[in-house]
Amino acid sequence: MLDKTFQPDAVESEIYALWEDAEAFACGKRPDAKPYTIVIPPPNVTGSLHMGHALNNTLQDIMARFERMRGKDVLWQPGMDHAGIATQMVVERQLAEEGNIGRRDMGRQAFLDRVWSWKEESGGTIINQLRRLGASCDWSRERFTMDEGLSRAVLKVFVEWYRDGLIYKDKRLVNWDPEFESAISDLEVDPRETNGSMWHFRYPIVGEEGRYIVVATTRPETMLGDTGVAVHPDDDRYKDVIGKMVELPLVGRHIPIVADDYADPEQGSGAVKITPAHDFNDFDVGRRNDLEMINIFTSKAAINENAPEKYQGMDRFAARDAVVADLDALGLLEKVEDHVLAVPYGDRSNVVIEPWLTDQWYVDAETLAKPAIEAVERGETVFVPRHWENTYFEWLRNIQPWCISRQLWWGHQIPAWYGPDGEVFVAESEEDAQQQAAQHYGKAVELTQDEDVLDTWFSSQLWPFSTLGWPEDTPEVDRYYQTDVLFTAFDIIFFWVARMIMAGIYFKREVPFHTVYIHALVRDEQGQKMSKSKGNIVDPLDLVDQYGADALRFTLAAMAAQGRDIQLSTNRVEGYRNFGTKLWNAYRFCDMNEALDASGFDPSGCTQPVNRWIVGETVSTLHAVTEGIEAYRFNDAAGGLYQFIWHNFCDWYLEFIKPLLNGDDEDVKAETRQTTAWVMEQILRLLHPFMPFMTEHLWRQTHDDLLILQDWPKPELGLADATARTEIESVIALISEIRTVRAEMNVPAGAKILVAVRSGEVGAFPALVDDAAVLNPVIKRLARVETVETLDGDFPRGTVQVPVGEATIGLLLADVLDVDAERARLTKEIEKATKEVENVDKRLNNPSFVAKAPEHVVAEQRERREEYAQLIEKLKEALKRLDDLS
RNA sequence: GGGCGGAUAGCUCAGGUGGUAGAGCGCCACGUUCACAUCGUGGAUGUCGGGGGUUCGAGUCCCUCUCCGCCCACCA
Numbered sequence: 035m036l037d038k039t040f041q042p043d044a045v046e047s048e049i050y051a052l053w054e055d056a057e058a059f060a061c062g063k064r065p066d067a068k069p070y071t072i073v074i075p076p077p078n079v080t081g082s083l084h085m086g087h088a089l090n091n092t093l094q095d096i097m098a099r100f101e102r103m104r105g106k107d108v109l110w111q112p113g114m115d116h117a118g119i120a121t122q123m124v125v126e127r128q129l130a131e132e133g134n135i136g137r138r139d140m141g142r143q144a145f146l147d148r149v150w151s152w153k154e155e156s157g158g159t160i161i162n163q164l165r166r167l168g169a170s171c172d173w174s175r176e177r178f179t180m181d182e183g184l185s186r187a188v189l190k191v192f193v194e195w196y197r198d199g200l201i202y203k204d205k206r207l208v209n210w211d212p213e214f215e216s217a218i219s220d221l222e223v224d225p226r227e228t229n230g231s232m233w234h235f236r237y238p239i240v241g242e243e244g245r246y247i248v249v250a251t252t253r254p255e256t257m258l259g260d261t262g263v264a265v266h267p268d269d270d271r272y273k274d275v276i277g278k279m280v281e282l283p284l285v286g287r288h289i290p291i292v293a294d295d296y297a298d299p300e301q302g303s304g305a306v307k308i309t310p311a312h313d314f315n316d317f318d319v320g321r322r323n324d325l326e327m328i329n330i331f332t333s334k335a336a337i338n339e340n341a342p343e344k345y346q347g348m349d350r351f352a353a354r355d356a357v358v359a360d361l362d363a364l365g366l367l368e369k370v371e372d373h374v375l376a377v378p379y380g381d382r383s384n385v386v387i388e389p390w391l392t393d394q395w396y397v398d399a400e401t402l403a404k405p406a407i408e409a410v411e412r413g414e415t416v417f418v419p420r421h422w423e424n425t426y427f428e429w430l431r432n433i434q435p436w437c438i439s440r441q442l443w444w445g446h447q448i449p450a451w452y453g454p455d456g457e458v459f460v461a462e463s464e465e466d467a468q469q470q471a472a473q474h475y476g477k478a479v480e481l482t483q484d485e486d487v488l489d490t491w492f493s494s495q496l497w498p499f500s501t502l503g504w505p506e507d508t509p510e511v512d513r514y515y516q517t518d519v520l521f522t523a524f525d526i527i528f529f530w531v532a533r534m535i536m537a538g539i540y541f542k543r544e545v546p547f548h549t550v551y552i553h554a555l556v557r558d559e560q561g562q563k564m565s566k567s568k569g570n571i572v573d574p575l576d577l578v579d580q581y582g583a584d585a586l587r588f589t590l591a592a593m594a595a596q597g598r599d600i601q602l603s604t605n606r607v608e609g610y611r612n613f614g615t616k617l618w619n620a621y622r623f624c625d626m627n628e629a630l631d632a633s634g635f636d637p638s639g640c641t642q643p644v645n646r647w648i649v650g651e652t653v654s655t656l657h658a659v660t661e662g663i664e665a666y667r668f669n670d671a672a673g674g675l676y677q678f679i680w681h682n683f684c685d686w687y688l689e690f691i692k693p694l695l696n697g698d699d700e701d702v703k704a705e706t707r708q709t710t711a712w713v714m715e716q717i718l719r720l721l722h723p724f725m726p727f728m729t730e731h732l733w734r735q736t737h738d739d740l741l742i743l744q745d746w747p748k749p750e751l752g753l754a755d756a757t758a759r760t761e762i763e764s765v766i767a768l769i770s771e772i773r774t775v776r777a778e779m780n781v782p783a784g785a786k787i788l789v790a791v792r793s794g795e796v797g798a799f800p801a802l803v804d805d806a807a808v809l810n811p812v813i814k815r816l817a818r819v820e821t822v823e824t825l826d827g828d829f830p831r832g833t834v835q836v837p838v839g840e841a842t843i844g845l846l847l848a849d850v851l852d853v854d855a856e857r858a859r860l861t862k863e864i865e866k867a868t869k870e871v872e873n874v875d876k877r878l879n880n881p882s883f884v885a886k887a888p889e890h891v892v893a894e895q896r897e898r899r900e901e902y903a904q905l906i907e908k909l910k911e912a913l914k915r916l917d918d919l920s
Numbered sequence: 921g922g923g924c925g926g927a928u929a930g931c932u933c934a935g936g937u938g939g940u941a942g943a944g945c946g947c948c949a950c951g952u953u954c955a956c957a958u959c960g961u962g963g964a965u966g967u968c969g970g971g972g973g974u975u976c977g978a979g980u981c982c983c984u985c986u987c988c989g990c991c992c993a994c995c996a
Contacts, residue, residue, distance in 0.1 A: 038955085038956070038958095039956085039958065225993095225994095232996080234996095249996065250996045251996060252995080252996075253996095264996095296996095297996085298996080301995090301996060302996055303996085304996095305996080306996040307996070308996095313996095315994090315995095315996090316996095373995090374995090375995060376994085376995070421924070421925080422924090424923070424924065425923085425924070425991070425992090428922090428923065428924090428991085428992070429991090429992075432992080432993085524990090524991085525991095528991095528992095555990095592944085593932090593933080595933085595934065595935095599926095599989085599990095603931090603932070603945085605932095605944095605945060605946090606932080606944075606945075608945095608958075609944060609945065609958090610944095611958065612956095612958040612959090613958090614958085615956070615958045615959090616955090616956065616958080616959085618955090618956080618958095619955040619956035619958095619959090620955060620956080621955080622955050622956080623955035623956080624955085625955085626954095626955070627955090665936085667936085669933095669934070670934085673934075673943075673944095676943090676944090677943085684955085684956085685960085688955075692954090696954095770962095773961060773962065774961095774962060774963085776961090776962085777949080777950070777961070777962040777963075778962080778963085780949095780950085782950085782951090783950055783951045783953095783960095783961075783962095784951075784953080815953085818953090873940085877939095877940090877976080877977075880976060880977090881976085882976040882977095883976040883977070884976080885976075886975085886976045886977090887939080887976055887977070888939090891939055891976095891977090894939085895939090
């Protein structure tokens with residue numbers, strides 16, 4: 035006998051081990067089946083499971099289990115990302131804490147050895163956390179972006195794109211992270227609204243004693259690198275100074291005043307200082323006007339030797355204060371204003387990013403973007419929800435060159451080698467590079483490899499095929515690419531989704547997936563984004579510990595419909611844990627009643643209306659759940675199951691069959707037991723993708739095989755029985771009516787009552803009136819009815835009249851009846867019904883409604899009116915009778 | 921500046937093709953009937969953000985306004 039509640043922690047790991055031992059997650063076991071592929075968004079090797087992962091992987095697992103049960107050869111490809119910056123950061127921090135020497139003192143190879151050993155020991159905890167969630171990934175195929183094979187893919191892509199002119203080296207401004215001393219891409223820059231200042235400086239015009247031109251800046255320290263001042267060519271205020279020089283204060287350099295459209299006469303004074311080496315706009319102005327580019331920062335953003343000696347070595351912010359103070363002392367500070375601006379921060383380092391002039395490698399993203407845009411326009415990949423395609427298009431249509439080199443060590447080292455004169459040789463191996471060099475120079479020369487590594491996303495973009503073995507021509511690439519659906523959150527559409535589509539089209543001539551499902555971001559109960567600094571993180575594993583993985587999974591699935599955000603509250607999880615308990619106890623009930631064996635049962639052969647009814651309801655639930663999952667409407671699927679299991683099956687069906695199972699009609703009993711067992715079996719199958727642990731555990735109470743490997747139920751279209759449905763629904767209505775009135779009339783819950791039916795209306799209550807009817811004890815039990823009388827005359831004194839459909843049933847309460855309460859109840863009912871009639875009449879009395887609305891709508895309204903009119907009449911009769919007798 | 925999303929019951933949210941609003945939780949009343957108190961039965965609660973339009977009919981379509989959130993770009 036099972037306990038009263040499910041104990042998830044006691045069985046989850048055991049069940050998971052059963053699945054793994056049976057190789058239930060492994061792909062390739064059904065060579066004749068259609069493949070179905072999902073690649074996991076590879077979590078960072080440094081990562082641990084957060085709620086976003088939990089949602090993301092729950093949805094993938096639902097799909098994987100669903101398609102597996104539908105007979106497909108499912109590959110859910112797992113793995114991890116080496117996460118260049120994040121991982122290097124973790125290890126460097128560790129070195130610092132241990133008081134060890136920094137990575138630069140250690141040397142590259144020693145440092146990398148250290149990172150690898152960190153990875154072996156502490157990396158990838160998230161993989162086991164995914165197991166706890168129940169993820170049915172094919173772990174035998176786990177990949178890592180720095181595996182040998184995946185690294186080979188990176189080399190091949192780099193070399194091929196280089197050869198095709200899509201990768202090139204360029205010297206231009208990049209977003210420089212002074213903390214990591216590395217370039218980062220546009221996407222890794224996080225602009226943060228900041229309250230700052232706008233300083234207005236006077237630059238003396240050379241040769242015009244006492245005349246200044248005023249420029250404004252939010253970054254005063256950059257003036258040390260100014261090489262010009264720009265004004266608009268049509269700005270009358272400055273026409274006469276164009277071409278003249280100003281003397282750059284503190285520095286003494288003479289710099290030109292140039293005319294350039296970039297200067298906006300409306301902004302500030304209309305004159306703008308130009309620092310081409312430290313501002314993206316100024317860089318362009320500098321190029322157009324042939325201005326000098328003077329870099330004034332070191333790689334750590336301190337002032338370098340190109341600035342006056344006084345400032346050299348100062349940190350940029352110290353230099354800012356010094357520059358302002360010095361200009362003020364010279365009387366050249368015109369004013370300071372408060373100013374709100376967006377300051378660029380490194381999303382990982384959290385320090386202010388500086389535009390800095392360096393050599394970096396770039397990908398010509400614009401060229402790659404074109405076919406990626408067209409593919410989505412043609413619908414080769416569809417986003418769900420569709421509107422995310424706008425975001426995708428918007429970014430790709432305005433895409434900038436992608437800076438892919440990073441001045442880090444952890445990652446794929448760039449396969450470029452330099453000759454003694456700086457000539458570059460790009461090749462998949464050093465040997466190839468040597469060969470190229472030998473050919474170039476006519477002799478063997480010493481080569482040095484580019485020190486930099488590639489942006490982590492450079493390898494991630496290959497994930498849908500590099501994990502399958504590409505560039506080798508493996509059977510897996512053939513069979514599982516194109517993958518089916520990608521599950522991800524909107525925040526990496528640019529970082530990852532778009533780039534996978536570009537790379538997939540380029541190297542595989544086919545988009546990597548036909549569907550991209552964009553799910554919500556999970557927030558806390560207050561709608562705040564979860565973050566460590568806010569301390570509002572809900573750890574999914576805590577919820578798993580507390581409520582079980584099934585409860586968390588079901589919650590996430592049920593909430594998956596919400597737009598951009600899911601606000602997760604623990605009482606939702608608790609509610610779905612209770613749902614599991616409900617099913618658990620229903621199963622125990624089945625067990626106690628020997629209703630778990632459905633072998634040889636043909637659901638279409640049922641004779642009892644209750645059984646025919648529940649079979650029909652089961653089949654329509656099957657449809658709803660199947661269609662829900664197919665359409666990625668997980669909330670509909672979960673909601674349909676919840677409604678069916680709790681309300682139809684537990685609340686009504688199981689209550690209906692109690693009198694039958696305790697009765698003495700053996701045929702009815704046998705059929706009912708089998709029906710119950712059959713429904714329970716369907717429930718376990720349908721619920722399995724959502725609650726895999728409990729369903730598997732229950733399945734194994736009576737089976738030696740595994741539920742995970744069972745078939746998804748087949749839709750049996752012939753099983754819906756409209757007659758049984760109508761009959762049972764009318765019984766439900768009758769019982770509900772009686773219960774409602776009992777409660778409203780304060781009949782004690784335990785008290786059994788007498789009811790009466792007038793002889794002319796017995797036909798309306800066949801099962802209630804006929805003691806021999808199968809459903810008779812059912813109704814009596816659920817409505818707590820003692821006996822049923824048939825009256826020849828009218829209802830006696832002390833009767834509550836309850837209209838049910840076409841007829842009226844009387845609850846014989848005799849002296850217990852509170853006449854005033856009953857009068858009030860009837861009056862209220864009449865009012866309600868009258869309002870309904872008025873509403874319907876408004877429509878029916880509108881000639882254009884009758885003329886223009888479709889016939890069935892008009893007929894529906896007429897019927898509705900008729901029903902309510904009848905109801906009112908009955909209620910009025912009841913009221914009159916009540917008054918007559920009292 | 922460009923774009924996207926949201927505004928529905930006290931709370932969190934569902935409401936593909938327009939026919940007159942639902943769920944869960946919470947709340948109130950009753951209840952220990954032999955699966956389940958992680959439960960059962962019954963109940964209350966909404967000018968569907970404001971305004972206008974299309975339509976016989978709009979939470980659902982169109983326009984507009986207000987407020988909230990987000991993305992991209994810019995910010996001397």
